[in-house]
Amino acid sequence: MNFEFSEEQLMLREQARGFLSQHCPPTRVRDVFDGEHDYDAPLWTSIAEMGWTATAIPEAYGGLGLGYYELAIIAEELGRAVAPVPFSSSVYLATEALIAFGSESQKQRWLPGLASGETIATLAHAEGAGQTTAKSLTASLSGDSLTGAKKPVADGAAANIAIVTTTAGDGSVTLCLVELDQGTVVRTPIQTLDFSRGHATLEFNNASAEPLGNGTIPWSSFESLLDRAAVLMAWEQLGIADKALEQACDYAQQRYAFGRAIGSFQAIKHKLAGMYVKNALARSNAYHGAWALASDSDTLPLAASTARVASIQASLNAAQENIQTHGGMGFTWEFDCQFYYRRAKLLSLAIGSERHWQDRLVTALEQQEPAAA
Amino acid sequence: MDFKDTPEEATFRSTAAAWLAENQLTAEDKQGLSRLDVAKLWQKRKYDGGWACIGWDEKYGGRGASAIERVIWDQEEGKYDVPSRFFVIGQGMIAPTIMAWSTREYCDQFLPKLASGEEIWCQLFSEPASGSDLAALRTKAEKDGDEWVINGQKIWTSGAHYSDYGMIVTRTDPTVAKHKGLTAFLVDMKAAGVETKPIKQLTGDADFNEVYFTDVRIPDSYRLGEVGQGWQVALTTLMNERLAIGGGGAGADVPLALKIAQTVSINDRPAIEDSAVRSKIANFHVQEAGLKYNGYRALSALSRGDLPGPENSIGKLVGAPKLQDIASFCMDLLEEHGALWGDDLEFMAGAAQRSYMGAPGLRIAGGTDEIMTNIIAERVLGLPQDPRADKGIPFNEVPTGN
Numbered sequence: 001m002n003f004e005f006s007e008e009q010l011m012l013r014e015q016a017r018g019f020l021s022q023h024c025p026p027t028r029v030r031d032v033f034d035g036e037h038d039y040d041a042p043l044w045t046s047i048a049e050m051g052w053t054a055t056a057i058p059e060a061y062g063g064l065g066l067g068y069y070e071l072a073i074i075a076e077e078l079g080r081a082v083a084p085v086p087f088s089s090s091v092y093l094a095t096e097a098l099i100a101f102g103s104e105s106q107k108q109r110w111l112p113g114l115a116s117g118e119t120i121a122t123l124a125h126a127e128g129a130g131q132t133t134a135k136s137l138t139a140s141l142s143g144d145s146l147t148g149a150k151k152p153v154a155d156g157a158a159a160n161i162a163i164v165t166t167t168a169g170d171g172s173v174t175l176c177l178v179e180l181d182q183g184t185v186v187r188t189p190i191q192t193l194d195f196s197r198g199h200a201t202l203e204f205n206n207a208s209a210e211p212l213g214n215g216t217i218p219w220s221s222f223e224s225l226l227d228r229a230a231v232l233m234a235w236e237q238l239g240i241a242d243k244a245l246e247q248a249c250d251y252a253q254q255r256y257a258f259g260r261a262i263g264s265f266q267a268i269k270h271k272l273a274g275m276y277v278k279n280a281l282a283r284s285n286a287y288h289g290a291w292a293l294a295s296d297s298d299t300l301p302l303a304a305s306t307a308r309v310a311s312i313q314a315s316l317n318a319a320q321e322n323i324q325t326h327g328g329m330g331f332t333w334e335f336d337c338q339f340y341y342r343r344a345k346l347l348s349l350a351i352g353s354e355r356h357w358q359d360r361l362v363t364a365l366e367q368q369e370p371a372a373a
Numbered sequence: 374m375d376f377k378d379t380p381e382e383a384t385f386r387s388t389a390a391a392w393l394a395e396n397q398l399t400a401e402d403k404q405g406l407s408r409l410d411v412a413k414l415w416q417k418r419k420y421d422g423g424w425a426c427i428g429w430d431e432k433y434g435g436r437g438a439s440a441i442e443r444v445i446w447d448q449e450e451g452k453y454d455v456p457s458r459f460f461v462i463g464q465g466m467i468a469p470t471i472m473a474w475s476t477r478e479y480c481d482q483f484l485p486k487l488a489s490g491e492e493i494w495c496q497l498f499s500e501p502a503s504g505s506d507l508a509a510l511r512t513k514a515e516k517d518g519d520e521w522v523i524n525g526q527k528i529w530t531s532g533a534h535y536s537d538y539g540m541i542v543t544r545t546d547p548t549v550a551k552h553k554g555l556t557a558f559l560v561d562m563k564a565a566g567v568e569t570k571p572i573k574q575l576t577g578d579a580d581f582n583e584v585y586f587t588d589v590r591i592p593d594s595y596r597l598g599e600v601g602q603g604w605q606v607a608l609t610t611l612m613n614e615r616l617a618i619g620g621g622g623a624g625a626d627v628p629l630a631l632k633i634a635q636t637v638s639i640n641d642r643p644a645i646e647d648s649a650v651r652s653k654i655a656n657f658h659v660q661e662a663g664l665k666y667n668g669y670r671a672l673s674a675l676s677r678g679d680l681p682g683p684e685n686s687i688g689k690l691v692g693a694p695k696l697q698d699i700a701s702f703c704m705d706l707l708e709e710h711g712a713l714w715g716d717d718l719e720f721m722a723g724a725a726q727r728s729y730m731g732a733p734g735l736r737i738a739g740g741t742d743e744i745m746t747n748i749i750a751e752r753v754l755g756l757p758q759d760p761r762a763d764k765g766i767p768f769n770e771v772p773t774g775n
Binding site for chain 2: 001002003004005006069245249252253260261263264265266268269270272273274276277280281282284285287288290291294295305306309310313355357358359361362365366
């Protein structure tokens, strides 16, 4: 048993943190917030040059063939930096879908570009307000022709290709791959509360598409894909949570009221300790999630949903209480507190909300119970 | 990172499991014995087999096991119904203090008997006027030749009524600042002038006591550390306390909540199908699993040679309120049945009800929730202390409010 990252992995963390503090300081995030672009394209290029997009892609397809621990470390650092890049969509979701379900020729065709960062991909699943399920899906693939609409699609404005979920009857789903730069795809940018991650509505009017691999897969296989992404998403959320806590602690030491640092008041220090506790539990659950992902454990559904629920709760709490600790200044446009508040909420809504993952967690508990007894 | 056993760990696990299977206590062994006597019998059997206090040096009765091996042993032993709480304070908290602060001679004298369960120890820290503010304690120790004379009162002393020895922190100099005037000693609980009075708790049990000291004489050689160094000695004990009492122990937990939710109904459907019930259980699991893996991470740090740090305060801080919440939730699922009390109830013999009644004590014992939160804020996050009215002034000039 060993519950710590290796020396090499810790070095990677240090390197990633150093790189992002230089290339993705808050001023850079602010530029995207206030600017016209959907993401920070130069940052994306340098991230790709660092090899981060290639981390878990097998070497045969132009990747680095490293493991998910390395990807988890990078995810955490991207979260800390609130990096305005389509990393989670392209890497945790679309790349993983291609690796898991793609045919050999599809992998050869697309993975090298995803590894090098020249291709940006996303998963297009949601179809309007509320949960999208196997039963509710209306987008459909007929032969090589895709119809339907997806809204919202994270990083849909930046992506070159999308993996689209389409109806295949209750209990299964057909994943298809579609190139977005074609006339039959109408792409409309939409604003979300996080201005640094461009979202879009995608309408497919008999768009040319191909099924991913053999096409139809059981819904449970799609859920496994989301489990894998949930672990990585949890690490990214953890980065946000810890950064927000650090910012709140720094401010509580600097800001004086009633003749003393506000961090010396129990009302503030107990709040910050509460943030620390939630973050620490989320981190430990994320460790277990990373292990379950990296070792392809049977416990992945439970480990992933536990990590995801813990990180959702920790990141929302930390982002909210960070603003509260800053008082009025935290509510201004000028302060960076809003970055964590926005990104934490955005990520908590991606790939299923807290309630969805709580439900999946308990389903996993119910399924493991007979084995344990 | 690997949550699985290495080949060496797997071998250790199977050796431990085989010994446990071979040597477990039978119903016959336990026949007619009190819980304490069963505990002593089991401890002695482990000691004779080389499985007591396995992390300790062999010369004190241990086997020099690593931190990971200790966890493996605890996991394997945990599969059997064996009472161990009687020894937690002595073996988990006081023994490391004796090792750090006493003489080799006393280590040789006391540690093997602690390991074998022959002698039980208690921790004499809290007083009526010093709980959370432990360093405000007033029990007096005065030097008289080669002896010290102890006068005063301790309270909330778990197990004092069946303990052979205790570790006591006293005030030896009231004219200096409060943390500087303390000195720690070993004390014979059977000595003349030691009087123990059980305290009946709100649960109806009496696990802890008031202990009165009237002209109790102890040799200077029983002193731990230097005169005036009592606070540092106490901190050694308290650091180990965080590891020893960790996550709050047995009682109402997620498997129990799940079992009840699968058995009872809400609106004529199994309660487990109710979405609010599922959310609650998920949140409890997040805490329970988080604490478990947090413990594993602390262990990895210990294996690297780090000391148990203040971040370990999280175990009790989360564990105790969680126990209270989950117990309350289980009782809610049972509706009016949840109010029933007794050992013959269904669902783990009324574990939810017992946990609910016991939890308030856990949230206070060994550092209240509030003190644990202060420790995290000040020692982990580095936030400033509250301004203190007693800072830097002689103890006998500190305002007491009476």
